[in-house]
Amino acid sequence: xxxxxxxxxxxxxxxxxxxxxxxxxxxxxxxxVAELAVLIxxxxxxxxYPDNVMVMAALxxxxxxxxxxxxxxxxxxxxxxxxxxxxxxxxxxxPVRRITLVTGKYFACxxxxxxxxxxxxxxxxxxxxVIYGNVPIETAKSFGLCLFYAGGVLSVTFFFSSVSKxxxxxxxxxxxxxxxxxxxxxxxxxxxxxxxxxxxxTAGDSMVYVYGxxxxxxxGVMPNxxxxxxxxxxxxxxxxxxxxxxxxxxGLVLSIWISGRRQLT
Amino acid sequence: MREPIVIENLSKYYxxxxxxxxxxxxxxxxxxxxxLGPNGAGKSTTLKILCGLIRxxxxxxxxxxxxxxxxxxxxxxxxxxxxxTPEFYPFLTPxxxxxxxxxxxxxxxxxxxxxxxxxxxxxxxxxxxxVKIEKxxxxxxxxxxxxxxxxxxxxxxxxxxxxxxxxxxxxxEFRQIIEEVGKKKTVFFASHQLGEVTQICNQVAIIxxxxxxxxxxxxxxxxxxxxxxxxxxxxxxxxxE
Numbered sequence: 001x002x003x004x005x006x007x008x009x010x011x012x013x014x015x016x017x018x019x020x021x022x023x024x025x026x027x028x029x030x031x032x033v034a035e036l037a038v039l040i041x042x043x044x045x046x047x048x049y050p051d052n053v054m055v056m057a058a059l060x061x062x063x064x065x066x067x068x069x070x071x072x073x074x075x076x077x078x079x080x081x082x083x084x085x086x087x088x089x090x091x092x093x094x095p096v097r098r099i100t101l102v103t104g105k106y107f108a109c110x111x112x113x114x115x116x117x118x119x120x121x122x123x124x125x126x127x128x129x130v131i132y133g134n135v136p137i138e139t140a141k142s143f144g145l146c147l148f149y150a151g152g153v154l155s156v157t158f159f160f161s162s163v164s165k166x167x168x169x170x171x172x173x174x175x176x177x178x179x180x181x182x183x184x185x186x187x188x189x190x191x192x193x194x195x196x197x198x199x200x201x202t203a204g205d206s207m208v209y210v211y212g213x214x215x216x217x218x219x220g221v222m223p224n225x226x227x228x229x230x231x232x233x234x235x236x237x238x239x240x241x242x243x244x245x246x247x248x249x250x251g252l253v254l255s256i257w258i259s260g261r262r263q264l265t
Numbered sequence: 266m267r268e269p270i271v272i273e274n275l276s277k278y279y280x281x282x283x284x285x286x287x288x289x290x291x292x293x294x295x296x297x298x299x300x301l302g303p304n305g306a307g308k309s310t311t312l313k314i315l316c317g318l319i320r321x322x323x324x325x326x327x328x329x330x331x332x333x334x335x336x337x338x339x340x341x342x343x344x345x346x347x348x349x350t351p352e353f354y355p356f357l358t359p360x361x362x363x364x365x366x367x368x369x370x371x372x373x374x375x376x377x378x379x380x381x382x383x384x385x386x387x388x389x390x391x392x393x394x395x396v397k398i399e400k401x402x403x404x405x406x407x408x409x410x411x412x413x414x415x416x417x418x419x420x421x422x423x424x425x426x427x428x429x430x431x432x433x434x435x436x437x438e439f440r441q442i443i444e445e446v447g448k449k450k451t452v453f454f455a456s457h458q459l460g461e462v463t464q465i466c467n468q469v470a471i472i473x474x475x476x477x478x479x480x481x482x483x484x485x486x487x488x489x490x491x492x493x494x495x496x497x498x499x500x501x502x503x504x505x506e
Contacts (some may be wrong), residue, residue, distance in 0.1 A: 001371035012364040013357070020356035020397075086352040090413065093316045094369040095342040235337065263316040 003100050010096070010104025011111070018112040028068035028116055035063035035123050053132040055210040057139055061208045063097060064120030064143070067113065068150045072174045074109040077155035077167030078102075079259050084166045088264050098260040106158060106252055113150045117143070142207045145241060149204040152244040153178060155251025156200065162258040168173055188265035197235040198243050233246070267294040269273035269343070269421050269451045272316065274477045275324035277310050286308040286475035287324065297447045299469040300455040301461035303501050307475040308455035309349065312425045316346045328421060342370065343405070345419040347427050351410035359390055359409050362398065363416055370417045379402070384412040387442060403430035411439060415446060422446070425456035428461060440464055459493050469493065 016026055039061050041051055045058045050056050082088035088257035121143045126264065157174040160211065164170035189196040196202040213234035270292035276475060278283040289427065292298050300308050312321045314326050317337035324413045326333045328340035353362050363381045367373075371382065372404060385394050388408040400407065407430045427443070428436045443465050445453060456462050462469060470480040477501040483493055490496035 006369055007370040009365065013361070013368075013411060016361065017354055017356050043476065086349060087354060089318065089348045090353060090366070090410070092318055092349060093344070093346045094338075094366055095338040096369050097338060261319060264313065 003097060006096050006100050007104050007107075010101055011107045012053075014105050014108030015111050018108060022113060024070070024116070027067060027073060028119065030061045031067040031116060031120050032123065033061060034066045035120070035127070038062060039127055041194075049131055052216070053128060053134065053136055054138065056123065056131065057128055057136055057142070057207045060124040061142055061146075061211075063123060064117045064146045065204075065207065067116035067120045068146060068153055070116050071109065071113045071150050071154040072157050072178070073172055074112050075106075076161055076171030076174065078105045078109060078158060079161040079255065080164040080170045083163075083262070083264060092264060099256050102158070102162075102259045103252075103255045106154065106255075109154055110151060113154065114147060117146050117150060120189050121146070126208040136211070137194075137258075138211050138236070139140050141210045141237075145207040145210055145237070145244075148241055148244040148248070149200075149207060152200050152247035152251070155248045155255070157251075158255035159251045162255040162262065165260060173232045195235065197239040200244065200247050202235055203240040203243040203247075206237050206244075207233065210237055211236050224249075268292060269294055269329050270453055270496060271327040271330075272311065272315075273325050273327070275311070275314060275326060276322050277307075277319070278322045279313065284475050285314075285324075288472065288475060288477055289471055290477060290480060292390045292451055292453055294451055295449065296468055297443075297452040297466040298454075300453065300472065301457075301459070301469055301497055302455075302472040306473045306501075308472065309425055310475075311472070312346075312348055312423055312453075312455055315342065315423050316348055317341055318348065336500065343415035343419055343421050344421045345417065346408045346423040346425075347407075347414050348423075348425045350403070350426075351406050353401075353406060353409060356397060357396055358387065358395050359385060359412070360394045362409065363413060366413050367416050372417060380416060380418075384415050388412045388417065389438065397442070400463070404432055404435050407431050408435065408439075411442065415442075420450055422450055422452045425454065426456055427454060428456070436461070459497060463493055471497060471500050499502035 007213040042059065078101065082091060121139065125139060128135045128139070154178060157170065160177070161167070161170040178200055182199045186196045186199050186202050215234070267478050268291045272288055272290040275285050275288040276283070288307065288311065300311065310319070314321050315328065315333060317333050317340065320334055329343050331340040333340040354424065357365070360381055363384065364377065367377045367381065385391055388403065390408055390412065393401070393405060398409070399504050401409070405425070411427060428439050431439055440461065447465060452465070466483065468480070468482055469486065471478045479496065486496040487493055490499055
C-alpha cells in the first residue's frame with residue numbers, strides 16, 4: 001500500500017472526526033451570527049446599507065474571517081492531542097509514516113475550514129445579490145485569499161500543536177501569536193508608517209482590502225470620511241499572498257519535522 | 266529457530282534516568298513470553314521501543330529481523346499492539362475506528378468488513394459496534410484495544426497490561442482469547458498479574474532497573490524457586506515472609 005493511499009485514508013477519517021465534533025457547528029454558528037450582525041445591525045444603526053457594494057462586501061468578510069479562526073480550534077489538538085489524550089498509542093503503532101499522518105491531519109483540518117469559509121462566502125454572495133443585485137468579482141479573490149489565510153493560520157497552529165504538551169496550550173499560543181502579538185506589531189508598524197505585509201494578521205486583512213483598500217473601507221463606514229491620525233498604506237495583495245504562503249509552508253514543514261522526532265513516552 | 270523479537274544491548278535514558286540498561290532478550294517464534302518486573306522496571310519502555318513509539322539511547326530492537334528504529338513501518342506491519350491504557354477517538358464508533366486502522370494496514374472491502382465483524386464478536390462488543398466510543402467504559406475500550414491488535418491477524422502480539430480495567434469475566438475471556446491466538450502467534454506481554462502470566466505464557470523474562478534478571482521457562486523457575494511468585498520476589502528484592 002502506497003503512502004499516498006494511506007494519506008487518503010488519514011484525510012478521510014480525520015475529516016470524519018471534525019464533522020462529528022460540536023466545535024465545527026459552534027464556529028459555523030459564530031460566523032453566521034457575525035454575518036447577521038452586519039446584515040441586520042448596519043441598516044438599524046446607519047441610514048441603510050452602504051451605497052458601494054464593495055464596502056458592504058468588505059464588511060461581510062467578517063463572517064468568513066471568523067470561520068478562518070476555526071482552523072485554530074480544529075488544529076490545536078491535531079498533534080498535541082495524540083500525545084495528551086494518548087490516542088497516539090493506537091495511531092502511531094500503525095505502519096504509517098509520521099509525515100503521512102501529519103499531512104493527512106492537515107488536509108482534513110483544511111477541508112473542514114474550507115467548508116466553513118465556503119458557507120461564509122455563499123452567505124456573502126447571496127446577501128450582496130439580494131441587496132445590490134450583483135456580486136463583485138473581487139469576492140472570488142477575497143475567497144481565495146481567505147483560503148490562503150486559513151492555510152497559514154492552520155500551519156501556525158500545527159507548529160504550536162507539534163511543540164505543545166497539550167491541545168489547550170497549542171490553541172492559546174496560536175491565538176496569542178496570530179491575534180495579540182501580530183496585532184501589536186502590526187499597530188506599531190502602521191503608526192510608524194512601516195510595511196507590515198509579512199505579518200500573518202496584516203496579510204489576512206488582504207481578504208478585506210482586495211475590495212478597494214483601506215481608504216474605500218474607511219470612507220464607506222466612518223462618519224468623518226475615514227480620517228485617521230496616521231496614514232495607512234494598503235499592502236500589496238501579491239506580497240500578502242506570498243507572506244501567507246510562506247507561513248503555510250514553513251509552519252507545516254516544521255510541524256512535520258518536529259512531530260517525526262517527538263517520542264510518545 | 267526463528268526469533269521474531271530480538272533485543273540487543275538496549276539502553277534508554279529519560280534525561281539522566283536510566284530506564285533500560287543494556288537489555289538483551291530473544292523471543293522465539295510462537296513463544297508466549299511474559300515480561301515481569303516492578304513498577305519502573307522498564308517494561309513499558311521496552312514495549313514502546315518495540316512499537317516504535319520511542320527511540321533507544323543505544324542498542325537495537327528487531328521485529329522479524331527488521332530494525333524498528335530504521336524501518337518502523339515495515340516492522341510495525343508485523344505486530345499488533347496494546348501499549349499503556351488504550352484511548353480512542355471519542356467521536357468515532359468501534360466499526361469506524363477499526364475501519365480506519367484496518368485501511369491504514371492495507372485491508373479493504375469485504376475482507377475488512379468481515380474481519381471487523383469477527384474481532385468485534387471475539388471481544389463481545391457486537392451491541393456497541395456503532396456507538397460512539399465517548400460512551401465507553403475503560404473495560405470496553407480495553408476490549409476494543411484487543412480487537413484492533415488482532416484485526417490484521419499479525420504474527421506478533423505486543424501487549425502492555427492488556428487485562429487492565431477488565432471486569433473478572435472480561436479477564437477470563439481475554440485470557441481465553443490470548444491463549445487461543447497465542448498458539449499460532451508470538452506473544453510478548455508485560456503484566457503485574459503473575460497468575461495471568463502463568464496461564465498464558467510458557468516463558469517469563471523478569472527485569473528490574475532496566476536489567477534482565479531472569480529469562481526462563483516458567484516450569485524451571487517454579488522448580489528452582491518453588492513458585493513463580495517466589496522467583497519474582499527473590500529476584501526483584503528481599504523475599505516477603
